[in-house]
Amino acid sequence: MSTGVNLKELAAELKLSPSTVSRALNDSYEISEETKKKVVSMAEKLNYQPNPFARSLRENKSKTIAVVMPERMSSFFSKVIDGIEEVTHQHGYHLLIYSTHEDVEREKKIVNLLMNGRADAIVMSVSSQTSDISHLARLHERGFPLIFFDRICDNIPTTKFITNDYESSFEGTRHLIQQGCRKIAFLMLSKELSITKERYRGYLDALKAAGLSPTPSLQVTCAHEEEKNIEAIRNLLLSEDRPDGLVSSVEKLALATYHAVKKTDIKIPEDLKIISFFSNLSIAGLLTPSLTTITQPAFNIGEECAKLLIKKLTKPRQPDLPNQTISIPSKITIRASTLVEY
Amino acid sequence: MSTGVNLKELAAELKLSPSTVSRALNDSYEISEETKKKVVSMAEKLNYQPNPFARSLRENKSKTIAVVMPERMSSFFSKVIDGIEEVTHQHGYHLLIYSTHEDVEREKKIVNLLMNGRADAIVMSVSSQTSDISHLARLHERGFPLIFFDRICDNIPTTKFITNDYESSFEGTRHLIQQGCRKIAFLMLSKELSITKERYRGYLDALKAAGLSPTPSLQVTCAHEEEKNIEAIRNLLLSEDRPDGLVSSVEKLALATYHAVKKTDIKIPEDLKIISFFSNLSIAGLLTPSLTTITQPAFNIGEECAKLLIKKLTKPRQPDLPNQTISIPSKITIRASTLVEY
DNA sequence: AGTTATTTCGCAATCGTTTCCGTATTTTAA
DNA sequence: TTAAAATACGGAAACGATTGCGAAATAACT
Secondary structure (H helix, E strand, O other): OOOOOOHHHHHHHHOOOHHHHHHHHOOOOOOOHHHHHHHHHHHHHOOOOOOHHHHHHHHOOOOEEEEEEOOOOOHHHHHHHHHHHHHHHHOOOEEEEEEOOOOHHHHHHHHHHHOOOOOOEEEEOOOOOOOOOHHHHHHHHOOOOEEEEOOOOOOOOOOEEEEOHHHHHHHHHHHHHHOOOOOEEEEEOOOOOHHHHHHHHHHHHHHHHOOOOOOHHHEEEOOOOHHHHHHHHHHHHHOOOOOOEEEEOOHHHHHHHHHHHHOOOOOOOOOOEEEEEOOOHHHHOOOOOOOEEEEOOHHHHHHHHHHHHHHHHHOOOOOOOOOOEEEEOOEEEOOHHHOOOO | OOOOOOHHHHHHHHOOOHHHHHHHHOOOOOOOHHHHHHHHHHHHHOOOOOOHHHHHHHHOOOOEEEEEEOOOOOHHHHHHHHHHHHHHHHOOOEEEEEEOOOOHHHHHHHHHHHOOOOOOEEEEOOOOOOOOOHHHHHHHHOOOOEEEEOOOOOOOOOOEEEEOHHHHHHHHHHHHHHOOOOOEEEEEOOOOOHHHHHHHHHHHHHHHHOOOOOOHHHEEEOOOOHHHHHHHHHHHHHOOOOOOEEEEOOHHHHHHHHHHHHOOOOOOOOOOEEEEEOOOHHHHOOOOOOOEEEEOOHHHHHHHHHHHHHHHHHOOOOOOOOOOEEEEOOEEEOOHHHOOOO
16 A cells, blocks of 8 residues: 555666665765765655665664653643654654553553663653552663653652753742742642752742741642642632732643632732743733743653753764753743733 | 563464454454453453554554644634544544644645555645645545644535634624724635635625615734734724724734733723624733624534534444535624723 | 875665565364 | 375475675775
C-alpha cells in the first residue's frame, strides 16, 4: 500500500548498485559528483522516499522523541510541546505524544512500551500519582536518554528543566502579604509532586519571613475532578477561618477558584486576593478581575529540553545527560486580582 | 544502548529456533501449548521486547497514526486528540502529532514526510492557508488512509468528521436575532476554510430568514496574530455601523472580541450580544459576562475518527474509507452574553 | 614501464522480525 | 499394515536500508 519506489528499484533504473545509490544520496566521498547528480535527480523524479523502518532498524535510531505528560488540556503543556516541536522539527525529528491523564498505571504502561526503542529519547513530566518511580529508574539505568521538565524526579540522575518554583512562590506569597493579606491559602495537587513541594516551601518560607504562621486548614490538596475541586475550594472560602489571600500552585486550580468564588458573594480582590502559576496569558487578562500570574516560561522550557536532546542524539559521542537541574525563571505579572485599589 | 534481548538470543536460551519462538509468541496454531508456555515465561523472564522497526519493516505497518492540526493551543484540538488517543491507546497504536501553525508550507512538508510510511494513517485538519490541496490529493490517490475532521477538504473523496456547522451557525444567529439583534457581525478565519464557508452560510441564511440584509463591513476576516485581531475587532465595534450582535466562528476570535470590548466602553450584552463556537466550557462560564457557546463535540469527533481508522487498519481486508461526511451535532448553551436581561 | 595510490563502484553481510517451505514425527484412516 | 493427514518445528528468504571489504579502472609516482 502506498509505498513508492525503493532503493533497489531506483538503482535498477540508474543501472547502478543499491550501495552506490545509497552512498550517493548520503553524499559519501566515495561517489563522483557526476553520479551523485544523476542519482539525486532520478531520486527526485521518482519521488524516492527512504523507508524509515529499514533505516531505523539498521542504524538503531528512530529520529523520534517521545513526550509524556499528565494532561493535554493545559496551556502550559501545550506551550512546552510547541517549544519542543519548534526545535525538533528543524532537525527532522518526529514527536510521539502521550498523555497519562494523571494516572500512574497508564504512565508505567507507556514508559514500558517506550523501552523497545520506538523513540530515541523521552521528555517527561510525571503524573501527580507517581510516587513509585521504578519504571523511570529502570529506563534510565538502561542508558535510555530521559529528561524531565516541570514535574521532575529528583532521584533520577539526569537533566531536569524547571522554573524557579521556590523563588516564584516565595515572591508571589510575599506580594500577597505586601498587599495586606494575613491568612493566605495554598492550593496544590498531590504533595508527591516536585512542583508542589517547592512551591509549597516557598509559600511557607514567605509566611515565616513575614512572621505569619501557616494554618493547616488553609492548605488544600486538590484532585483531578474539577467539580470536586470547586466544591472543596468553596468550602474553604466559606469556612470559619476563611482566607484573605490565595496562592494557586497550578493553573487549573486558579480557574476552579474563580468558579468557586462565583458561587459565593466574595469579592476579588477586596475580600480575597489571588495569585497563581498560570500560562494562558490571554485568559488571565480576561478573567474578572484579571488574574495576577506567575508565568512559567513554557515555550522556552520546551525549547531547552529539545536542544539538549538534539545535541545528545545527533553529535557522535556525547556523554550522558548530566545530572543537573536547570531553572528558567518565571515572571510575575501583577493584575487586578491582587491590587488593593480595585 | 538500551536494547535488551532479541528473538535470536531468546531462542538460543530456549534451545529453539527463532521461527518457533516467533510463532509461539504470536500464538500460532503450529506450536504446542507446552512450548508456548515455556517461550512466554522465558520471554517475560528476560523481558523480551520485540523490535518495532524490524516488525514494521516486515509487516509494512507501523502501529502509528499521525495527527496533523493547525495549532496546539486550542481546547478544541486538544480535546479531539484526547478522543483519538483514548481509542488508539486501547489498540496499542501510537500517535505522532504535528502542528502546522496555520502554515501551508509546513503542512506540505509534514504531509510529504509522512508519505514514506512512518504512519499507517493521517487524521488531519487543514491550515487556514490551505487552498492548494495537491499534497493531500496525492496522498489519498496513493491509497494512503487519510481522514479529515473539522477543517476538511471537500474535494478529496474520503471520510470527514465535522459538526453541523451550517445548522449551528444558523441557530446561533437566529438566537441573536430573537434576542433583538439587527446588525450582526460575523468573525472568521480564512474564507478558504470549510468551517468558515459553512458557518458563514448558516449566518447569512439566518439573516435572510429574518429579513435582514447582510452588511459587508460587519463581516471580518481575521488573521493569526492575536494583537492584530483585537485591533481589527475594536475598529469594527467602534465603527459607524457598529454591530449589536456578533457571531464568532472560532474560539480564539471570541476571546479576541472580549479583549477588544475591554478596550471600549461597550457593554455585553446590552450593547453587543456575543455567541461563539467554543470548546473550553470551563472558561466560557468564567468570562464576564459568561459566553453563550456553540459547543462542538470535540472529544467525540476524535473518538469517531479513531474508531473508523482502527477498524480500517486492523480488520483484514477493509474497503477504502468511504467518501462521506459525518456530522456530529454541536450543542448551544445560552449564557449571559446573549441574554436580554442581564 | 612498472609499481603504488587514488578514485569509483559492486558484493554481501547486517539490523530483528515474520513467514513460506520443507521435514521428521506422530496420529488417523483405509 | 500401509497410505494419508495432522502436528510441531527448523532453515532460509524477505522486508529496505547502510556499510565493511574487495576490486577494477584510472592517475601518479619512481
